[in-house]
Amino acid sequence: MRPPKNWLTVTFMVLAVTTINLSKKQPMRIGLITLALSCLMHFGSWAQAAMQYNLRFPKPETRYVEVSLQLTAPSDTLDLRLPVWTPGSYLIREFPRNLDGFVALINGKEVPSYKTSKNAWAVAAGAGQKVEIRYRVYCNEYSVRTSYIDEEQAALVGTTYLLFEPRLMQKRHELRIEPALGWKNIATSLPEIGGNTWHRYAADYDELVDCPIQLGNFKSFTFEATGIPHTLAMVGQDQFPEAKLRTDIGKIIEASYAVFGDQPNARYLFIVQHNSMGGGGLEHTNSTTLQVRNQVYDKESSYRGFLGLVAHEYFHLWNVKRLRPVALGPFDYNRENYTRHLWISEGFTSYYDNLLLARTRLMPEADYLRVLSTGFEAVLGNKGDEVQSVAESSLDAWIKFYLRNENSANISVSYYRKGAMLGMVFDAALLNHSRGRFGLDSLMRFMYQKYHHGLGRGFTDAELEADFRQHLGPLSDTLFRDHIHGTKPIDFARFAAMAGMRLEDTSKRKPMAFWGASWSRQADKQVVNALREGSTAWEMGLQYGDVLLEINGKAEEDADRWLRSQQVGDKIKIKVLRRGKEVELRGKLGAYPAPQFQLSKDPQATDLQKRIYEKLVGYPF
Numbered sequence: 001m002r003p004p005k006n007w008l009t010v011t012f013m014v015l016a017v018t019t020i021n022l023s024k025k026q027p028m029r030i031g032l033i034t035l036a037l038s039c040l041m042h043f044g045s046w047a048q049a050a051m052q053y054n055l056r057f058p059k060p061e062t063r064y065v066e067v068s069l070q071l072t073a074p075s076d077t078l079d080l081r082l083p084v085w086t087p088g089s090y091l092i093r094e095f096p097r098n099l100d101g102f103v104a105l106i107n108g109k110e111v112p113s114y115k116t117s118k119n120a121w122a123v124a125a126g127a128g129q130k131v132e133i134r135y136r137v138y139c140n141e142y143s144v145r146t147s148y149i150d151e152e153q154a155a156l157v158g159t160t161y162l163l164f165e166p167r168l169m170q171k172r173h174e175l176r177i178e179p180a181l182g183w184k185n186i187a188t189s190l191p192e193i194g195g196n197t198w199h200r201y202a203a204d205y206d207e208l209v210d211c212p213i214q215l216g217n218f219k220s221f222t223f224e225a226t227g228i229p230h231t232l233a234m235v236g237q238d239q240f241p242e243a244k245l246r247t248d249i250g251k252i253i254e255a256s257y258a259v260f261g262d263q264p265n266a267r268y269l270f271i272v273q274h275n276s277m278g279g280g281g282l283e284h285t286n287s288t289t290l291q292v293r294n295q296v297y298d299k300e301s302s303y304r305g306f307l308g309l310v311a312h313e314y315f316h317l318w319n320v321k322r323l324r325p326v327a328l329g330p331f332d333y334n335r336e337n338y339t340r341h342l343w344i345s346e347g348f349t350s351y352y353d354n355l356l357l358a359r360t361r362l363m364p365e366a367d368y369l370r371v372l373s374t375g376f377e378a379v380l381g382n383k384g385d386e387v388q389s390v391a392e393s394s395l396d397a398w399i400k401f402y403l404r405n406e407n408s409a410n411i412s413v414s415y416y417r418k419g420a421m422l423g424m425v426f427d428a429a430l431l432n433h434s435r436g437r438f439g440l441d442s443l444m445r446f447m448y449q450k451y452h453h454g455l456g457r458g459f460t461d462a463e464l465e466a467d468f469r470q471h472l473g474p475l476s477d478t479l480f481r482d483h484i485h486g487t488k489p490i491d492f493a494r495f496a497a498m499a500g501m502r503l504e505d506t507s508k509r510k511p512m513a514f515w516g517a518s519w520s521r522q523a524d525k526q527v528v529n530a531l532r533e534g535s536t537a538w539e540m541g542l543q544y545g546d547v548l549l550e551i552n553g554k555a556e557e558d559a560d561r562w563l564r565s566q567q568v569g570d571k572i573k574i575k576v577l578r579r580g581k582e583v584e585l586r587g588k589l590g591a592y593p594a595p596q597f598q599l600s601k602d603p604q605a606t607d608l609q610k611r612i613y614e615k616l617v618g619y620p621f
C-alpha cells in the first residue's frame with residue numbers, strides 16, 4: 001500500500017513515471033497506457049474511468065458516507081452489487097445491510113431500480129446511457145475489515161461501501177473524495193490523479209477495494225527499506241517512538257524480503273489505527289491496516305507483539321496476496337470463496353512472524369524456543385485437533401473459525417496455530433532431507449516464482465502437494481495424509497531432533513489437576529463458559545451457563561485458583577445454580593491433558609543438526 005499527501009505529482013509526465021513504478025510487472029506497457037490516460041485527463045476529468053465514485057461526508061458524526069457513482073450502462077440493464085465479505089477475513093458480513101437510499105438517475109431524473117438479491121440492484125437504462133447512482137452507507141464498525149466514520153476520521157474498507165458492476169470490474173475505477181470539514185490527511189495506496197491528493201484511481205475493482213483509505217488528521221513518516229519507501233500513518237496517536245519503529249520495522253522488512261528475494265511493490269503503506277482495544281491486522285497487496293492499543297509502545301512485551309503483527313501482515317504481501325491458493329483471487333464478492341490452504345496462507349505466515357523476529361534479534365533465542373514449545377503444547381492439548389483436520393478447518397473457516405461458540409474448542413482446530421507448527425515441521429523435514437540446503441524459505445520462493453511470476457495464478461490442491469513431494473520425497477505424502485487431511489497427533493520430538501533439539505514432556509513427572517470447565521465472571525458470579533469433551537466436568541454433568549455456588553461445601557471466590565491447590569484423583573463435589581434451581585454434582589479430578597514441553601539443545605548434536613538448527617531457529621547452535 002501507499003500513503004497520502006506527500007507523493008504530490010505535479011505534472012502529468014511525472015504522474016506517468018510514478019505509475020510505471022507502481023507495479024513492476026510489464027512496466028513499459030503500463031507506462032504507455034498511463035501516459036495516454038494522463039494526456040486524455042488533460043481534456044476531461046472523468047473520461048477514462050468506467051466507474052467514477054464521489055464520496056462526501058456532510059455529517060460524519062452520523063457515521064454516513066454519501067456516494068455518487070457515475071457509469072455508462074453496458075446493456076439495457078445495469079447490475080450493481082455490493083460485496084458480502086472482505087478478502088482476508090473469511091466470514092459473510094452482509095455489508096449491504098448498511099446501505100440505503102439507493103436511487104438511479106439519468107439526465108438528473110430518477111429511473112426505475114429494484115433489488116434482485118440481498119446484494120444486487122437492477123437499473124433500467126439504455127445501453128450506452130450515462131447513469132448516476134446515489135446511495136449512502138452507515139459505517140460504525142471500527143475494525144481492520146470494516147468501515148468506520150466519526151467527526152475525527154473515516155477508516156474506509158472498499159468492500160463495505162463501493163458498488164461494482166460485474167461487467168465493468170476489470171476496467172479503471174476513480175474516486176473523488178470531499179473530506180469533511182477540518183480533515184487534512186489521507187492515507188491510501190491508491191495513486192493520485194493529476195497531482196490531486198483527493199482524486200485517486202485503481203486499474204480495476206479488485207485493486208480499488210484492496211486499498212483501504214484513511215481520512216482525518218494524523219502524523220505519518222516514511223523510510224526506505226529494500227530500496228522502496230515505506231510509510232506509517234499513525235492514526236489516533238501523536239506519541240510514538242519513531243526512530244525505533246524505523247529501525248525495527250526496517251529489519252523485519254529486510255528479513256521478509258530475504259525469504260522471497262523479490263520486492264514486487266514500488267511503495268508500501270502501514271495504516272496504524274490506535275484505540276483502547278487493539279484489533280489485529282488485515283493484509284493487502286501493497287498496504288496493511290493494523291489496529292493496536294494506544295499503550296502498545298510502552299512495554300517490551302506489547303511492543304514485541306506489535307512487531308509480530310507487523311511481520312505477519314508484511315509477510316502476507318507475498319504469502320496469500322501473491323503466492324496464493326486459486327480460490328483467493330480473483331475473488332467472488334457475492335459468496336464464500338473456499339480453500340483448503342489457510343494452514344499455509346495464515347499458518348505459515350504465523351510461523352514466519354515469530355521466526356522473522358528471531359532472525360532479526362527482535363526476539364531472544366530462549367523466547368523463540370518457548371514460542372515453539374508452547375505451540376506444540378497448544379496443538380497437542382486442543383481437543384478439536386483430534387476431530388478436525390487443518391484442511392477442513394480452512395474450508396470451514398466461514399462457519400467455524402469465524403463463528404466460534406462455547407463448543408468450538410471441542411470440534412475445531414486453528415489453521416493459524418497448527419499451521420504455524422506445521423511450518424516448523426515442514427521446515428525441519430525439508431532441511432533434513434536436503435542436508436541443510438533447501439528449507440521452507442526455498443520452497444516458498446520456488447512456489448512464489450512458479451505461480452505468481454510464472455503462471456500468474458494461484459496453486460491448486462494437486463499442484464501444491466506435487467511441489468512438496470518434489471522437494472521432500474515420500475515423507476511429504478505421509479505428512480499430508482496424517483497432519484493436513486488427517487488428525488493424527490504430530491510427533492514434534494522427531495522434527496525437533498532433526499535440528500539437534502530434545503523435546504521432553506515434563507507433565508508426567510508432576511501431573512497437574514484438571515477438570516475441564518472454564519469460567520467467566522458475570523457481575524460477582526462465576527459462570528461455566530466452556531467444557532472440554534470427555535473431561536471430569538463433562539462427565540459429571542456440569543453444563544454451559546451453570547453458576548458456581550460451592551465446591552466441596554464451601555463458597556470459592558476463584559475456581560481456577562482453587563484448582564491449582566488440588567491433586568489429580570481428588571474427589572470433588574460441586575453445587576451450582578441452573579435455571580433457578582440448585583444442583584449438586586460429584587466427580588474425581590483428572591490430569592491436565594496437554595503436554596508440558598521443555599526444549600533444549602542436544603549436546604551430542606551432529607554438524608548437520610547444528611546447521612539445521614541455525615536455519616530453523618535463526619540463532620547459532
Ligand SMILES: [Zn+2]
Nearest residue numbers: 312316346349
Ligand atoms: Zn494473516
